[in-house]
Amino acid sequence: MIQVIDDLKDALKTLPGIGEKSAQRLALYILSQDKTASNKLGEAILESVKKVNNCNICNMLTDENPCRFCSSIKRNDKQLCIVEHTADVFMLDSTGEFYGKYFVLSNLLSPIDGLGPKDIHIDELLSRINDYEVEEVIIALSPSVEGETTISYIADRLADWSGKISRLSTGIPFGGDLEYSNKITIANALKHRFKMK
Ligand SMILES: [Zn+2]
Known part of the structure; x- marks a missing residue:
């Protein structure tokens, strides 16, 4: 050609x-x-x-820094929802069920693909939790092998932390992308999230 x-x-x-x-x-x-x-x-x-760049606080893609979620005084700093992509932030936000802040990992752990803790911005996540004195972390990742590996890893790293950890309830099919699940499924998964710690 x-x-x-x-x-x-x-x-x-x-x-x-x-x-x-x-x-x-x-x-x-x-x-x-x-x-x-x-x-x-x-x-x-x-x-x-x-x-468009990554927000210095939550890592989501934004044209302003910090992004509109991080700079909003109406949102609760003590609740932090961990997602994989910026698209997941918009998806969760459209449910109107969550008024906390977000953190975007950008990737999921996948040793086969060479994706380790650095690729999910684990150090930034841990500082974010400490600096803002977060009280509850909600892990909203796709239920897949990589998603489960990442959830366990984050829970492990937070084992000594005093706050609560919860994850979205089932309803999202295994291997399904959060981004493509419908709003009602996500809203329910969020409402009925279950406690891990
Ligand atoms: Zn932000």
Whole structure:
């Protein structure tokens, strides 16, 4: 193929769920549609990459630092909900069942993929819990092998901490992504969260 198209295809291939064929189809689609639309797409990517960073306190993606959740005085500092992705923050928040603060791990522990404690920002999480004198931690991770490994690891690291730890109740299918579960399921899982410590 033409080098410059190949480069675009390779860049698209780095996106989750996009394989060789999809990347090629998308690259050719971008180049064959009206140039205004493609320019808009390119500008939106450049602009958001420039403006969006991780919040210094909770690690979620934001265009302001600290993010609007961390800087809100209406939210309870003593309750901290731990999630994997920024998308999970929006999902949980849309349920209207949680008024505490969040912490985004960015990854789950997965030794096979080389993802260890540093990749889930464990040190930042532990300082966050101490600095803000958090009283309850709610772990809201996807029920998967990696999710369970991460939940046990966090609970372990917090074994000597005096606060409460709870996790979302079942209802979210094993291997299911929080992001794709429906609002009512998440709201129930949050309401009926069970105590680990
Ligand atoms: Zn924040």
